[in-house]
Amino acid sequence: MRIPLYVALVVAIAVGGGGASVWFALNAIDGLDTLRVGVWTAYPDSGTPQVDPYGRARIARDGELPLGRAEGLYFLASRDSSGQGLRRRCRYRIEGGVPVARFWTLYAADRTGRAAPRPTGPADGLHSRQLLRRTDNSFEIAIGRAPAPGNWLAVKGTGEMVLVLTLYDTPVANGADARDIEMPAIYRTGCDA
CATH class of the missing domain: 1.20.5 (Single alpha-helices involved in coiled-coils or other helix-helix interfaces)
Structure with missing residues (x-):
């Protein structure tokens, strides 16, 4: 026995x-093909045959359809510039510029990468052609549950979130050096009780 x-x-x-x-x-x-720029992380090989085995398994598990190098690159941020995790109950300010791209989008997602629940009113995300910009082409985006003047990305709910910045038709996807890439900073401006 x-x-x-x-x-x-x-x-x-x-x-x-x-x-x-x-x-x-x-x-x-x-993964083996990680590109880190500040708090932003990208996986340049995820849409290519050179993707590492762990990346290939993540893509299959999550049912993703990653962008190829000629199509673009997406960056994920799960922390603000001070290193604290992003939370939906907090308010943030994204400030700066993005690498050269024909078009880009920004949206809030849950930890699995799915778009966060949509509040009533504005769209789920922002894109490069709808932003108000400064004279030097930089921008500022407010992120939170309450409406904010200027560029505002609405989020709803509680818990952790990830910001997804997708650059379409960008030279960054073709092996640019991380030191040459400018990504926006993320600042926490407060939290709701």
């Missing part, structure tokens, strides 16, 4: 350990 119990214990440890290692590899490891 002890041998079947030991076999069952070994199988449980193997299956549990294997499952935990797969979860860790897919959720906690950024």
